[in-house]
Each structure stands twice: as structure tokens, then as C-alpha cells.
Amino acid sequence: MNTLHQSFSVRFTYDVYFSDRLFESTNPTLLDFLQKHHSEGFRKKLLFILDEGVTTAHPELPDQIKTYFSRVSIVDLIPDLIVIPGGEGSKNDPLLVDQLVEAVDRYGIDRHSYVVAVGGGSVLDLVGYVAAISHRGIRHLRIPTTVLSQNDSGIGVKNGVNYRGKKNFLGSFAPPTAVFNDAHFLATLDDRDWRSGMSEAIKVALIKDQAFFVWLEDNAEKLAARDLEAMQYLVHRCAELHLNHIASGDPFEMGSSRPLDFGHWSAHKLEQLTDFEVRHGEAVAIGIALDSVYSQRMGWLSEADTNRILNLERILGFSLFHPALDGDGVLKGLNEFREHLGGRLTIMLLKAIGKGVEVHEMDPNRIREAIGILKENETQPV
Amino acid sequence: MNTLHQSFSVRFTYDVYFSDRLFESTNPTLLDFLQKHHSEGFRKKLLFILDEGVTTAHPELPDQIKTYFSRVSIVDLIPDLIVIPGGEGSKNDPLLVDQLVEAVDRYGIDRHSYVVAVGGGSVLDLVGYVAAISHRGIRHLRIPTTVLSQNDSGIGVKNGVNYRGKKNFLGSFAPPTAVFNDAHFLATLDDRDWRSGMSEAIKVALIKDQAFFVWLEDNAEKLAARDLEAMQYLVHRCAELHLNHIASGDPFEMGSSRPLDFGHWSAHKLEQLTDFEVRHGEAVAIGIALDSVYSQRMGWLSEADTNRILNLERILGFSLFHPALDGDGVLKGLNEFREHLGGRLTIMLLKAIGKGVEVHEMDPNRIREAIGILKENETQPV
Ligand SMILES: NC(=O)c1ccc[n+]([C@@H]2O[C@H](COP(=O)([O-])OP(=O)(O)OC[C@H]3O[C@@H](n4cnc5c(N)ncnc54)[C@H](O)[C@@H]3O)[C@@H](O)[C@H]2O)c1
Ligand SMILES: NC(=O)c1ccc[n+]([C@@H]2O[C@H](COP(=O)([O-])OP(=O)(O)OC[C@H]3O[C@@H](n4cnc5c(N)ncnc54)[C@H](O)[C@@H]3O)[C@@H](O)[C@H]2O)c1
Ligand SMILES: [Zn+2]
Ligand SMILES: [Zn+2]
Numbered sequence A, B: 001m002n003t004l005h006q007s008f009s010v011r012f013t014y015d016v017y018f019s020d021r022l023f024e025s026t027n028p029t030l031l032d033f034l035q036k037h038h039s040e041g042f043r044k045k046l047l048f049i050l051d052e053g054v055t056t057a058h059p060e061l062p063d064q065i066k067t068y069f070s071r072v073s074i075v076d077l078i079p080d081l082i083v084i085p086g087g088e089g090s091k092n093d094p095l096l097v098d099q100l101v102e103a104v105d106r107y108g109i110d111r112h113s114y115v116v117a118v119g120g121g122s123v124l125d126l127v128g129y130v131a132a133i134s135h136r137g138i139r140h141l142r143i144p145t146t147v148l149s150q151n152d153s154g155i156g157v158k159n160g161v162n163y164r165g166k167k168n169f170l171g172s173f174a175p176p177t178a179v180f181n182d183a184h185f186l187a188t189l190d191d192r193d194w195r196s197g198m199s200e201a202i203k204v205a206l207i208k209d210q211a212f213f214v215w216l217e218d219n220a221e222k223l224a225a226r227d228l229e230a231m232q233y234l235v236h237r238c239a240e241l242h243l244n245h246i247a248s249g250d251p252f253e254m255g256s257s258r259p260l261d262f263g264h265w266s267a268h269k270l271e272q273l274t275d276f277e278v279r280h281g282e283a284v285a286i287g288i289a290l291d292s293v294y295s296q297r298m299g300w301l302s303e304a305d306t307n308r309i310l311n312l313e314r315i316l317g318f319s320l321f322h323p324a325l326d327g328d329g330v331l332k333g334l335n336e337f338r339e340h341l342g343g344r345l346t347i348m349l350l351k352a353i354g355k356g357v358e359v360h361e362m363d364p365n366r367i368r369e370a371i372g373i374l375k376e377n378e379t380q381p382v
Helices: A029-036 A054-059 A059-068 A094-104 A121-133 A145-152 A185-186 A193-194 A198-208 A210-218 A220-226 A228-248 A264-275 A279-299 A303-316 A329-341 A365-378 B029-034 B052-057 B061-070 B095-107 B121-133 B147-151 B181-189 B193-196 B200-206 B210-218 B220-224 B228-249 B264-273 B280-297 B303-316 B327-339 B364-379
Strands: A006-019 A044-052 A075-077 A082-084 A114-119 A141-146 A161-164 A167-169 A178-182 A349-351 A353-358 B006-018 B044-051 B075-077 B083-086 B115-121 B139-142 B161-163 B166-170 B178-182 B348-354 B353-358
Touching: A006 A228, A006 B139, A006 B228, A029 A178, A029 B083, A044 A054, A044 A094, A044 A121, A054 A059, A054 A082, A054 A114, A054 A264, A059 A075, A082 A094, A082 A193, A082 B178, A094 A121, A094 A161, A094 A178, A114 A121, A121 A141, A121 A145, A121 A161, A141 B061, A145 A193, A145 A198, A145 A228, A145 B210, A161 B166, A167 A264, A167 B095, A178 A185, A178 B353, A185 A228, A193 A198, A193 A279, A198 A210, A198 A279, A198 A303, A198 A349, A198 A353, A210 A220, A210 A303, A228 B006, A228 B052, A264 A279, A264 A329, A264 B075, A279 A303, A279 A365, A279 B044, A329 A353, A329 A365, A353 B181, A365 B044, B006 B029, B006 B228, B029 B178, B044 B095, B044 B121, B052 B061, B052 B115, B052 B181, B052 B348, B061 B075, B061 B348, B083 B095, B083 B193, B095 B121, B095 B161, B115 B121, B121 B139, B121 B147, B121 B161, B139 B147, B147 B193, B147 B200, B147 B228, B147 B280, B166 B264, B178 B181, B181 B228, B193 B280, B200 B210, B200 B280, B200 B303, B200 B348, B200 B353, B210 B228, B210 B303, B220 B303, B264 B280, B264 B327, B280 B348, B327 B364
Parallel strands: A006 A178, A044 A075, A044 A082, A044 A114, A114 A141, A141 A178, B006 B178, B044 B075, B044 B083, B044 B115, B115 B139, B139 B178
Antiparallel strands: A006 B006, A161 A167, A349 A353, B161 B166, B348 B353
């Protein structure tokens, strides 16, 4: 009997809104969105899940949310706003997955209702996962509250939780229904979180957009001094570049090329080696430095460009070395990355600022050499 | 700052192969597939998960699989073939999800390797779910072994497990990489499982294909007498109609119309009311009878057509009534279905054989009347 061929496309669309103080009573952004997506006969519920780090920094937030929705008649806010711990720990705790799935069940959140996550990348990854697996996917709104989540993780299509210490072992590809970037949240980040997300902007500038890299150089002092206006531009442009990349490439990563993982093969390993004491963005900054110096040693990237990259990172306040780079721990990361990709390595490196190059091998001795250079730089006054 | 718009499409393709005795050493189907998908530099692993009901009926199967792959050099068979209990119970046991995720981790099954499920719809739904959430989606091969899974569940895009007794509460949309329908497995089904999957063929014929319905009438005696050749045609045509429907409609069910759920609103409730003692396909046969009689009472479907439907089901050996239909339990299913759809009901009913009609309301009194008619028919000699 003849073979049957199946083939279809699924279209995904969502908007990323930029606003300031989303839940002020006069801010129309959310209300406009809900009205646009309202349809006669359906009554949508909103289940809010909040990052405890956010509610600690913004104690007025839960009441603000309740007040905001008390005036919105077309949806039903679940009055119990769920607050969960923020940070990587939330992705390590399987009980949180259970607790949130249980809430989806208890409050009867159906596939036309919304699960709304307010928080950093960790809480967004966890909540996105719960929304994706409940009822085969509930509509999901994201309100990212860190630089990293506003310019990268929160606007993308991936979610995930850790499993027995393995980063993002469980997860899925599930685009959000909408993302709302609220600049006001960024003001309360601690310095490490303010800084760390900027490495994703450096990353995407380096492989996609030379002009953006120059802008980063020109505004580095302002960004280091926590200028919110400069940060808003950084977030917007970085988000735009990430979105374009996702749409034009391989959104659900069915192939094995991962250009946006520039600087990430060693970063993932460094996070793990330090038990996540090093933040994702901090590790990426080191990974970028490492792969830039490596690209330079291989003769692909000029010394001048290499120094511009290292300088920008230094001005932004990043460390470019970590003691966990000593020893061959991080080299194991290369093999794990190879395995993760299914046997064949594809790594993005640099030819110039704004221009990446994909390779399928990296030379361990040259990597060690690059690590040595970073270590030396770090211990010497600049 | 201006809103960013994201929009992209993801293409999904897979083939459904039809064969007999897949694991006989001379059968090239699987080998051909693996060769076609082989690419230099990648080494794929195959992790097999088998339905215990299948290995009980085919005790030689594990050795056959090992022998088959001992001659295939381009992939690595994980020598530990995992056998799990079959039937709905496997979807109720959260420990099985853990056990399988753990195996994916232990054997280092990456996104380019395959998780292969051999079994009925229940085992396929469970394994498909595990494959979908591990590493954000591992390639998944399905070898369905029941009529229902070969003609409907196993060739589609959904997976799922139950959560605290709630059917398919956790799951996702994740198309398989390929499906292999092996007719040989059908011979060992018990009579109830042989029969029950045929209701999905009646369902899809009724809403999509009058000619197929006539074919079912013409071959009903053969099918009831377990003629394997007739069954192979039924499975192939039913699978084809399901595949076409998925591709031309709304594959990931983002809207709320569900034409292929004809007969299902009451079936889901009946399964639950009887604690899954009634099989899915058996419940669907009753649901079809109920919605057909309802359609007739509403004046949409002729009495002659209604009788043809009930007759076909009777000849195939289906019961058209179950005591759990007494009382208003099943009517609650209508409300649950409404909630599940997000507030607005969309139900497929019949205008003629091969022609559905969507409605947004059902009259409870007419439903009670239709149940009464089915009950009366059941207790009277035909
Ligand atoms: N899904 C993806 O595509 C993707 C991409 C990159 C990174 N990630 C993941 O994102 C996570 C990192 O996210 P992150 O960098 O946003 O950090 P985070 O979510 O771990 O948050 C860091 C800390 O900041 C607190 N916090 C959050 N918002 C705050 C605010 N406005 N004011 C004060 N404190 C606040 C949190 O409570 C937490 O303690 C990692 O798990 C990483 O793997 C995911
Ligand atoms: N994912 C979907 O789109 C979809 C669609 C319809 C139904 N389903 C699900 O499918 C499940 C029902 O699947 P099913 O009808 O295939 O039944 P099943 O998987 O529950 O299997 C029934 C019994 O048959 C045994 N068995 C399987 N193959 C056999 C063989 N070849 N020989 C002897 N015994 C065998 C099993 O061990 C089990 O005991 C339900 O959970 C239903 O919800 C899913
Ligand atoms: Zn990153
Ligand atoms: Zn069905």
C-alpha cells in the first residue's frame, strides 16, 4: 500500500510591545491588546505568575495589577496572583512545575485563556514550559523584567526547566502570544543583572550588525552608569535583531546550525562548572572574549577588532576571565555541545566585527592558548 | 518605542509507511528510511520503547528488533529495549514519564537521534510526550500496533498523558518524524481493540467521504469477521483522510473548530464516567450514534441515513448504548467541552452521510430524547 506524505506549515505571529509602567491605570498597552484579541462569546481568564525578586523590588505590583484589571470587563483576572522564587533555582525545582500545573487545573485555565508571567528569564522559562504542556499549549503572555529577558530570552520561542542539574533538559519551542517589555522594571535590577544581559547585545551585534556594535562602543559609559534611556535603545535593537534572526532562520532549531549561540559553548559549561554562581550573561561575556581571542589566534579576526571587543566588555564592567577556565573543564563543554548537536559540531566564530564564520572543529591547544591570554590580561592592569 | 512584529512559518513533513512484518530481516522499509535520513558526520541512536501488550502477543519481537539492527551499521540501537505497560493506565502513571525521561538522559539521546515507540495509542501518546519535552523535542518514530493508532492517533500530531484523572491534561503538538504501520500487529488484537478503532473510520467517512462510508457498508461483514485485507484498506483510507484534514485545517488547533471531534463530546465524558472501562473507540461509536440521532431529531439528517449509520455500527459489533448515558452525566460533558474550547461551543453534527454541519448550541432535551431512543433500540431486537 502506498506511502502517505504529510506536509503542512504552521504560522506563528506575536508582537513585542515596549512600554513604561504597564500597570499604571492610564497605560493603555495591555488593555488595547486584550481588546484587540477579544472575541464575542469567549471569556478569557488571566492567571498571573510573578517573580518574587520583582515583587520584592516592587511591593506595590500585585495591588496595581488587581486595580488595573478591576476596570477591565472583558477578561477575568484570577484574583490569586501566584508568586514564585526568581532566579535559576526556580528552574531546578520540579515541585514548582507541579504547583503551576495544579493552578492551571484549579482555576480552569483553558486554551483560549492566558497564563501571564512577570519576571526574569528563569521564571519566564519555567512558566512558558508549564503553559506549553498544559492542555497542549495555553496562550502565554510574557512580561520580562530583566535586561536579558527583555532583549533575548523573553522575546524568543524557547522555554525550559532543568532536570537533575542538566540545564534546559526539559522544554519546548512555544512562541508567546505577546511580549510586553516594561522599562520601569529595569531600574531595580542589581548591578550584575543590569550588566549581564548586555552581553547578548554584544553577541548579536558581533555576528549581525557592525553599526550596533559601534553604537554600543559609543554608549558604553552611559550603559555602565545605568542610563535607562540608553538601555532602552539597547534592548529594543537587540530584541529586533534576535526576532529577525529567529524568523529568517530555523525557528525551532531542526537543523544543527546555531549562529546565535556564538560565545555560548563555553558559557554553558562555565555556568555549570560554577554551579550557576556565574550568571548566564556573565558567562556569555567570557565566552565571547574567549571565542574572539581564539578567532584572532586562528588568523580570522584582526588584533584591532579583538581589542575593541575586549575593551567594550571591560568598560561595561564584565570580567573576562574566571578561575573555572583553568584546567580542561571547559573543553569538555565542547564535546558535550557536539553531542548535543548530534555528533557534528557547528560553532560560530568571528571574521570581523559584524561578521561571523561557522566552523566544524576547534583546536583544543588554541583554546588553551586563548584561555591563557584572557588570564594574563585579567591579572595585569589595563 | 515602536512595537516589533514577529511572524514566521514552520514547515512539518513526515511520511506514513505501510508494511507487513517490519522487523523481518528482508523487510527494507525501516532500513531505507534510515539510509534516506542518514547524514555524514552524524551518528543517530535509536531508543526503543515497547508496549507490553505487544511483546506479550509477539514474544519474539525484542530479539527480532535486535537482529534487524545488528545488520544496520549507520545507526546505534540502544540494546536495552524498554518495555512498559500498555493501555490507558500507562498515561495515568507519572512515574513512567520520569522513567522514560531518565532513559533519554542515561543513553544520551540527542535531538538528532530517535525515540521509537511501538504500541497502541496510549503508549504512543505517552512516548510522544516524553520525546516532545526532552531536549525541547527529540525526533520521534511511531510504530502503531492497534487499529485506532494506525488510522488516527498514531499518524496525527498530538501526544499527551493524563493528570490526576484528567484525560490528556498534559501534552503537546509534535509531529512525528515518520510513522510505520505494520499490518501484522493487528492480527493479535483482542476483538474489542480490533473493533474499536473502526469507529474513527466511520466518523471521518461521515463528515468527509460518502464513498468511504459506502465501502464500509459493503465490507462490514468482512471487517466484523476480522478480514485483515479489508482492515488494511480501512486503515489506509482513514489515515489518508485524517492526514488531509490535519494539513488543510488548523493542525495545532489554535482556533476552536474541531470537525474531527464529531461524536467525541459525549465519548470523552462516557470514557471518564465509566473509568475508562469503555474504550475510546467504543465510546466514539456511541457518540456517533447519539449525534446522528440528535441530528435526525433536529430535522437535519434523514431517517434513512440515520438508520444506515446505526446499522453499520451494529454489524461491526458496536453497542450503541451504555447505562452511563442514563442520568445527566453526559450532558455535563457538553459544558466541559464548552469550557475546554474557551467559552464558545462548536460541535460538528450531520446533514447527510459525508456532510457535516457545525452548530454552537445543543438542546439538552433533544439530547435526552436521543439517548432515550438509543436505549430503547438497544433493548429491542433489531
Ligand atoms: N528561553 C531562552 O531562549 C533563553 C535564552 C537565554 C537565557 N535563558 C535563560 O534565562 C535565565 C536567566 O534569566 P535572567 O538573566 O533574566 O535572570 P533570572 O531570571 O535568573 O533573574 C535574576 C534575578 O533577578 C531578579 N529579578 C528579576 N527581575 C527583577 C527586577 N526587575 N528587579 C529586581 N530583581 C529582579 C530575579 O528574582 C532573580 O533573583 C537562565 O535560566 C537562562 O538559561 C533563556
Ligand atoms: N494523540 C491522538 O491524536 C489520539 C487520538 C485518538 C485517541 N488517542 C488515545 O489513544 C489511546 C487509545 O489507544 P488504542 O485504542 O490504540 O488502545 P491502547 O493503546 O490503550 O491499547 C489497548 C490494549 O491493546 C494492547 N495492544 C496494543 N497493540 C497490540 C497488539 N498488536 N496485539 C495485542 N495487544 C495489543 C495494549 O497493550 C493495550 O492493553 C487513548 O488514550 C486515546 O485517548 C490519541
Ligand atoms: Zn544566551
Ligand atoms: Zn477519537
